[in-house]
Amino acid sequence: MKFIACDWGTSRLRLRWHGPEGLREIASDDGASRLAARGEDRARVFREALREAMLQLDAPVGLPVLVSGMASSSIGWRELPYATVPFSLTGSDVVGEWVESDVYLISGVRGESDMMRGEETQALGWAEQVGEALPDQVTLILPGTHSKHLRIDRGAIMAITTFMTGELFELLCQHSVLRHSVAADAPWDPAAFREGVAASAEDRLTSSLFQVRTRQVLAAQTGAANRSFLSGLLIGSELRALGSGETPIVLAAGPALRESYSMAAADCGLASRWSAIEVDGLAELGQRRLWKRLAPSTGN
Amino acid sequence: MKFIACDWGTSRLRLRWHGPEGLREIASDDGASRLAARGEDRARVFREALREAMLQLDAPVGLPVLVSGMASSSIGWRELPYATVPFSLTGSDVVGEWVESDVYLISGVRGESDMMRGEETQALGWAEQVGEALPDQVTLILPGTHSKHLRIDRGAIMAITTFMTGELFELLCQHSVLRHSVAADAPWDPAAFREGVAASAEDRLTSSLFQVRTRQVLAAQTGAANRSFLSGLLIGSELRALGSGETPIVLAAGPALRESYSMAAADCGLASRWSAIEVDGLAELGQRRLWKRLAPSTGN
Numbered sequence: 001m002k003f004i005a006c007d008w009g010t011s012r013l014r015l016r017w018h019g020p021e022g023l024r025e026i027a028s029d030d031g032a033s034r035l036a037a038r039g040e041d042r043a044r045v046f047r048e049a050l051r052e053a054m055l056q057l058d059a060p061v062g063l064p065v066l067v068s069g070m071a072s073s074s075i076g077w078r079e080l081p082y083a084t085v086p087f088s089l090t091g092s093d094v095v096g097e098w099v100e101s102d103v104y105l106i107s108g109v110r111g112e113s114d115m116m117r118g119e120e121t122q123a124l125g126w127a128e129q130v131g132e133a134l135p136d137q138v139t140l141i142l143p144g145t146h147s148k149h150l151r152i153d154r155g156a157i158m159a160i161t162t163f164m165t166g167e168l169f170e171l172l173c174q175h176s177v178l179r180h181s182v183a184a185d186a187p188w189d190p191a192a193f194r195e196g197v198a199a200s201a202e203d204r205l206t207s208s209l210f211q212v213r214t215r216q217v218l219a220a221q222t223g224a225a226n227r228s229f230l231s232g233l234l235i236g237s238e239l240r241a242l243g244s245g246e247t248p249i250v251l252a253a254g255p256a257l258r259e260s261y262s263m264a265a266a267d268c269g270l271a272s273r274w275s276a277i278e279v280d281g282l283a284e285l286g287q288r289r290l291w292k293r294l295a296p297s298t299g300n
Numbered sequence: 301m302k303f304i305a306c307d308w309g310t311s312r313l314r315l316r317w318h319g320p321e322g323l324r325e326i327a328s329d330d331g332a333s334r335l336a337a338r339g340e341d342r343a344r345v346f347r348e349a350l351r352e353a354m355l356q357l358d359a360p361v362g363l364p365v366l367v368s369g370m371a372s373s374s375i376g377w378r379e380l381p382y383a384t385v386p387f388s389l390t391g392s393d394v395v396g397e398w399v400e401s402d403v404y405l406i407s408g409v410r411g412e413s414d415m416m417r418g419e420e421t422q423a424l425g426w427a428e429q430v431g432e433a434l435p436d437q438v439t440l441i442l443p444g445t446h447s448k449h450l451r452i453d454r455g456a457i458m459a460i461t462t463f464m465t466g467e468l469f470e471l472l473c474q475h476s477v478l479r480h481s482v483a484a485d486a487p488w489d490p491a492a493f494r495e496g497v498a499a500s501a502e503d504r505l506t507s508s509l510f511q512v513r514t515r516q517v518l519a520a521q522t523g524a525a526n527r528s529f530l531s532g533l534l535i536g537s538e539l540r541a542l543g544s545g546e547t548p549i550v551l552a553a554g555p556a557l558r559e560s561y562s563m564a565a566a567d568c569g570l571a572s573r574w575s576a577i578e579v580d581g582l583a584e585l586g587q588r589r590l591w592k593r594l595a596p597s598t599g600n
Contacts, residue, residue: 113515113519115517164476164507205537206534206538215413218410234506237505
């Protein structure tokens with residue numbers, strides 16, 4: 001392809017390029033957070049980190065780089081304003097900037113009271129993938145440290161809602177009193193996970209969370225089961241916010257989260273509205289869609 | 301008085317004695333958690349910590365010590381089984397043990413799927429304080445790191461529910477992405493607090509929490525206001541779990557929590573059922589009530 005796809009996250013930097021011999025891909029720990037701490041001259045620090053990563057990737061010299069994620073944030077290469085909703089999935093509303101002659105930063109999108117950086121590009125990629133089959137109304141879920149729910153109406157993102165599901169899970173496992181009641185690296189326990197999903201129906205999360213401890217102390221549940229219970233409680237709590245209705249829901253995630261979110265969705269009564277797809281490659285696909293606009297004459 | 305009141309918490313050890321010259325009181329960092337880490341022979345470690353604290357208190361030699369809290373837990377002097385609900389506020393259901401000829405440990409209480417150690421003694425103290433005026437049905441709230449809601453019916457605790465309100469607040473302020481959006485030691489901002497209480501009505505806490513960040517990034521709210529907003533969100537979320545009904549609610553807390561919880565209660569529509577009292581001294585009063593049973597002939 002005619003450009004290099006870059007996903008510059010808070011903690012990781014990833015580059016991908018499809019050459020004649022297939023996909024080349026590298027990832028490093030040069031995330032935005034670490035680079036921002038390194039010095040005052042952000043443009044220089046980010047430029048050098050990118051150059052180093054490009055050497056590792058060993059793609060042809062001179063290809064432009066499209067960058068999604070945190071490089072356009074306040075801890076990034078250059079802070080760009082957010083695009084706003086409604087945000088067309090054609091890519092026509094993207095806010096971006098060439099910060100070098102061959103480096104294009106794609107900015108995030110803000111809603112009325114929420115925002116994202118990076119997920120907008122994945123949403124463009126999903127639109128590219130489904131093409132004409134894009135539903136009239138749909139909620140796209142991109143889970144992770146911060147799970148993003150994107151309400152899409154006739155081809156445009158209308159609203160963004162963030163759930164701190166992944167971050168809360170890690171915080172509680174590592175720093176709270178519950179750390180004594182969950183195992184560090186336990187295999188997934190679907191039965192305990194579903195008990196957590198069921199417990200999320202009570203709608204009083206700050207209390208339900210303590211059940212992780214009471215299950216261990218009073219009911220001798222193991223830390224392995226409790227880890228899955230906590231996950232079910234938090235994911236169930238997130239999915240119940242979707243409420244009732246008919247709007248289809250599409251989850252884009254890796255295999256593990258597809259399995260757990262889909263199980264929780266079924267137990268929350270969302271099965272008839274639910275589908276799940278692989279997230280890997282969506283960001284790059286979104287950049288392809290954008291590339292057609294940036295360089296319409298070069299193809300992709 | 302004829303005994304020394306001891307509250308042995310996870311992180312603090314407190315002793316109180318009312319002598320002819322008034323109240324003597326000492327507190328140290330010899331909480332159960334620290335002592336449990338010190339060695340294998342728990343009885344020796346706890347006995348020595350208590351002896352040292354007694355020397356500081358300088359009360360008459362030979363007085364018995366009544367101990368509430370974590371000294372009866374798995375990280376304590378000796379682990380005692382929980383008393384169970386229904387738990388009479390006369391003190392007749394207390395589980396306790398003389399671990400030395402002059403040291404009496406008071407164990408905690410468990411409900412169907414929750415438990416407490418220490419708060420049962422405060423509840424006994426409240427019953428001692430109100431005497432004949434104890435309502436037929438009432439919910440007693442003892443807020444803190446873990447806020448306990450005790451459902452009381454005709455003089456007995458029937459159910460316990462724990463809310464992790466205080467611990468979540470500290471965790472989120474110290475370890476989450478929200479730490480960049482809250483000030484470390486900001487004065488209380490009642491208006492922002494009430495905005496947090498209002499936001500808790502949405503009933504999707506893992507999402508509402510992220511508003512602490514979006515308020516800073518998108519609406520330029522200061523970290524000082526955001527700290528109060530977060531507090532309002534978590535306390536509001538706790539109080540909304542009380543639901544509707546007529547049952548009176550009594551909050552026992554120090555001045556700061558009385559003010560914030562009472563403001564949140566009013567905004568959650570609980571004003572007509574709400575009253576708030578000072579918590580200081582309730583544990584000792586509960587031990588007095590118990591002392592009458594342990595040593596009925598000695599008076600108090």
